[in-house]
Amino acid sequence: MFLDWGSITTFYGQLLKGAGLTLVITGLAFAIAIAVGLLVCAGRISRVAPVRWASTVYVEVMRNTPVLLQIFIIFYGLPSLGLRFSAVTAGVLGLGLNVGAYLAEIFRAGVIAVPKGHREAATALALSKVQTLIWVVIPVSLRAVFPALSNMFLATLLGSSLLSVIAVPELTGETNEISSRTFLTIEVYSFSTLIYLALTLSCSIGLALLARWLFPRASRS
Template structure:
């Protein structure tokens, strides 16, 4: 009979917490940078400029149709051939940002296309510039429409970040692997790791739900 022994795991629980904290930091930073890429890509796809549209399409199709692990390997092991060298953590952040940006581009583009064309034409008719139309007429309604998809993509990004341990980035999975190699308590280590990922996912889901209700609530007529 297998004898469960969680003592070595909880004895080094601070190591797992540090890995979890790094995972959260890296995921949040990748989301913020990825959102900037997504907005730029979505504007490019809806700008009507054929060349810009083509460039964004190529970027999105390459990222969405290649494995994330291969993208990480390309950035960390391939780019040094061109003289671009990064630490494992920097390469992980860049890979997550590029990956999120491609998926986010399509999500935000769908949100922009969901805006009633009549609203945009009305805003242009009263003299608003294209940037003003984006700011006052398009962005918030578009974000309201795609907010659930973006938050789900963030959760997926955070969970998928476990792959960056393959290049020795110091995330939660890497910390778990190190702890497992020291204790050989594989079941206990990865059970606790699974629980930590689950807690983080649920916590962010609740936080995003509360933020969405606050930011995107429709005004109440009195």
């Protein structure tokens, strides 16, 4: 069987454009996920029972149903209620809301991981609740959850490939389009695999360097 690897050069631009959109979608979806995660985390540890129950229901529903189904509901279902989104917007919202449920549990674990002695020390220093949150809880919990946050960012990047199902022209979407038009299946998908590897490895290195900058003592230990 003859494989026409040389023809791939014709589609570099289209595939790289798809990769660029993949990064944009990942960044926007993860930003939404962080905001949702912090809000839901606050609800999960709230002393107000209805808020705590609502947050718990959100986490369980989003984590125990397929993210693709959630994207379909936003893109195909909400228009029947008068809410219409473009494919990219629907995909970003779907990914962000889904990943936000996972981040909420990660943030909650980080808050719980803060030693009780740290809070007592903050109280002894007459720090307010806001000051304790900013100077004690967030730095300690962020160090604890940063590896999990990094993994979720990479999962969001790879999960963006699901948006090809609703015709978003990200990397997988562009790959599918080229493959169906040229029948260069092995060649195109192999090259896209290399692009995904380059993206994830680059992001992994960037996140590792960010961790060394944020937590210098932890990175040396």
